[in-house]
Amino acid sequence: MTTSSRSSFRPDVEGLRALAVLVVVAEHLVGWPSGGFVGVDVFFVVSGFVITSVLLAELDATGTVSLTAFYARRARRILPAAGVVLVAVVVAAWALWLAPRAWATVLDALASAAFVENWHLVALGTDYLASDGAVSPLQHFWSLAVEEQFYLVWPLLVIAVAVVVRLLRRPGATPALLGAVFGVVLLVSVAWCAWRTGVAPAAAYFDSVGRTWELAAGGLAALAAPGARRLPRAARRVLTLAGQLTIVGSALAVGWALAGPAAAFPWPWALLPVIGTVLVVTAGSGTLGPVESVLVSRPARWVGRRSYSLYLWHFPVIVFAASLGLDGPGWVVAQLALTVLLTTASYRLVEQRVQRSGWLRGAADPTGGSSSVRDTAAVPSSAVGPAPVRAGSPTTAPRRRGARGPVAQVALAVVVGTVVVGASAAQLRGPAWLIDPAAVRAVASPGTSGTPGGPAAPGASGRVVGDPASWSTSSLRAALDGAVAGAGDVPTAVLEGAFSSASAPQIGPEGCRYDVGTDPASFEPCVTGPASAERVAVVVGDSIALSWMPAVVEALGPDWRVLGLGVGSCSTIEARFHGGDGGTAFADACSESRSHLVDFVERTAPDLVVTSSSAAGVDRLLSGATGAEAAAEWRRGTTSGVERLSRAGGGARVVLLGAPPRGASPAACATRATRAALCTTEVEPRSEAAARAEAAGVADARAAGVDAVRVDVEPWFTSTGGLVPVTAGPLLVRSDAQHLTEQMSRSLGGLVRLHLREGALAR
Structure with a gap:
């Protein structure tokens, strides 16, 4: 099984990543295209495709897959930029927001750092398509969590197939056996996704089991790509163009289709962007001429290389701006400019510096030398995936023993699996302080009250309006009128009580x-x-x-x-x-x-x-x-x-x-x-x-x-x-x-x- 073609540079994939991140950002920023969230589905397929290609290249070069190298590459690629964003968001949350939302952001950051933000959102009952209440500035980390949970299992499947093939002494059976395993995973995930979308659509959106089929589709595309490249050039052009049109069409049509009260995603609507992306990554190559001209253009590739940082930064900027009431065309331009600035700084000062540093570089090399079978700064490994693979022809090199021996690999898999599975289970069945800001505030600050109180809220004249102990219809109405007129002067002590425990x-x-x-x-x-x-x-x-x-x-x-x-x-x-x-x-x-x-x-x-x-x-x-x-x-x-x-x-x-x-x-x-x-x-x-x-x-x-x-x-x-304020006299009306x-x-x-x-x- 030769994989040199799998590990070659794919400028069209770089451009595809740009298309995906741009529709996501546009949908979040201006609400158009209304189906822009399908860009995440594109990223899932692209990530499954590229990561599988890298694993297959390593399998060809070494006969197996090093989990140490795999996880080291993931850490080098994901952790630095993600860590900077998490810290920055938590600091900004405490600077701009009051305690209830700030503490909620802390919990989101903890879940995101453990790559279980998707299960955190499920535990909270978050509905992506119909958000109600405070939107987390870290909600978009759910897709990174899905991918990292996928990466926990995917290399183990490749290793298992390699072991079986070695025992059977039939190396030629590797592609067929991998295809069968990947296909089973895809079908099981599709079945779960269809059922989950029907009974719990809000949870289905974030469910990593129900999303695995999208990444598995990318894995199957990686297996099929060498064969697809033997198709006539005209046929590949048609398939690639059809794939691009399907992706764009899904971004425009899926949001419209889900506009009704019965909106449910991902099944079956995610089929459209997934099929479109599979066609592009399987039949495309970046050398097919006009049909790929947009994808391989310099602007598209520039965005594609920075897509990971762009994805990480855009959502916090939008959420913080919305919370401050910064709306209108001018503020949209300002948000976009700030996002581009943060993206550029993150890409240059964090992503590229880490990739050029020696941090985990030795562990990331599965051959023990200067292997070309490693995903460098150009390898997708996030929900938006960075840029494509820049690996040369894989070469066989003697494997190191010791820290990278079979026992160490098994131990590493057990440790990582235990941490991720345990953290996921803790979100769904663990202590309340993992999901409830009131509970974590009580743990962090014993003795604080969860009920609203503090100084009385002033009316328009600065005096307290109404006595809650003896409301009459008229005195309550006067208090509400005062709350509307003096909304900008309500003491923070009253608003700080907006915890669930209130x-x-x-x-x-x-x-x-x-x-x-x-x-x-x-x-x-x-x-x-x-x-x-x-x-x-x-x-x-x-x-x-x-x-x-x-x-x-x-x-x-x-x-x-x-x-x-x-x-x-x-x-x-x-x-x-x-x-x-x-x-x-x-x-x-x-x-x-x-x-x-x-x-x-x-x-x-x-x-x-x-x-x-x-x-x-x-x-x-x-x-x-x-x-x-x-x-x-x-x-x-x-x-x-x-x-x-x-x-x-x-x-x-x-x-x-x-x-x-x-x-x-x-x-x-x-x-x-x-x-x-x-x-x-x-x-x-x-x-x-x-x-x-x-x-x-x-x-x-x-x-x-x-x-x-x-x-x-x-x-x-x-x-x-006829207006509805949030306070009445000294009281917070709603939690x-x-x-x-x-x-x-x-x-x-x-x-x-x-x-x-x-x-x-x-x-």
Whole structure:
């Protein structure tokens, strides 16, 4: 098996890398092309292709693959530039942002340094296609994590095949056996990707198992490339041109195709950029004339060589600028200029200097001498991959023993595998402080409080507006008006409290919020009040309902026993909506969980049932209804849900508290420079539509004889001008985009009490 062609310089691959990074940067910077994120899929294929080519070249030269050399090359190529970016981002985060987001950035940096940022994002429930809340400036490190996890396994497969071939004494079988192994890996990964995209699309985007098929496709392309070069030149030109058009077309079309509420990626849409890239790297060579003229042009190759640094720096620049409200054409140009400046400095002062230094150079040489079978500064090894391979003809050289012997290689594989797998598992199943900024802040600074507080927030005149202990509708409205007018003067002490621990404890890790599909045997309700209380109330629904529990407890007083139980994103409104993927899995699981909540109400036999619901489901109805039809479906679901809860409670009064209008997450919108000035928003149309539908649905239930009422809470969260601030007097309203802080919820107990007096309190 000769591999000299595999290790030759490929200027077209260098240009392909430029195309990929430019569409990613453009999509992040200006939102066009809307499918620019497929550039990452291009990088995956390119990296699989080049890394496999390098491994095959080494296999030809030495008869095996040195893990020591392989990991040393990865370290030389990836760690220096990535480390500089991680340090710079953490420093900038503490300089510009408040504690909640700064601590979150620290956690992202730790996960990125361990190459498990993808699993960190999965653990956080991050949705790349529908980001909500604070976007991490290190979110793009997920793709590096996927590649490094792939690199953990890929050389081991090549080594295993080499061992089998040696045992069988059939060296000619190497390409076929490698192709079979790579093909199996690809098919298994495709199957997992298709399933994962269907049941958990947000997680599927970052799933390294579900992304492996893209890198494996590059590996198969490396095996096929020598044969493809024997095709007629005209055929190769057609294939290369078709590949380029497919990549560009996917960048333009995939974003449009995923614009609906059922957006899901990577399967099957990632097929387009993957197939296009496979065609280019397999049939191309950089010498096919006009069809490759753009890829081999000097500008494209200039960008391609710097693509790794460009990828690393562009996203932090964009995220930091957005957090400061630096928007508009002028600021876009400034962000681009800063990105280019940082990229150039990083490439020259970090990437090239390390490649020219002696750091790990001896370990990176698998032959023990001046081997040409090593990926130098031009070898792709990141999510955006640097430039292509510049290896000469591989030569066989005596292998060193000792540190690079079989025992050492196995030990190295075990150590690296244990670290990466252990770090991945820790993100998904480990301690809370690995993913929760509130938990890590508590560990780092014992004794700090997770609840918002501190000095009171001034109104427009600089004085405190309103007393949360005795809100009236008018005093609360005055406080909200003051919060809008004085948003830029809100004390940082108030905004520093925007940790998850500021939310109602009922929705926290030790609370009573469960995921859909959870076995009801594990349900443990939150309970307040004496067991001997004569009257009992239950709070049921989704996490929005549970965030109202402090208010309900305050409203009912010490003579009531209050029990709470909730299922995340699954309300008691009997409408079927999906979880973002357009499929029925979430709706089916939610329907079952909803029945368990109703059973809980029936077992409790309460005097009062309180519920609430997020408005998000209105946009995700399985029926596909929108506008007036969606509102009508939500109305019917409200009526059915209220009637079912009333029957389960033996005719108990049902109070449907409206959902607080969604607003900006304080952790995302507040900075040290702007305070809360960028945090005021308008009420979302879907919130208004859901509120009207719920009011009509409860009215229908009342007409049918059900003792039910819906409480319109929008005036409690909006200013006179209809704006939604993030503070009210001295209190932080929300801990994120939609959940009330415990203090804000409790402060509304007096207003909630007014709506509970009739009926339930009179019994």
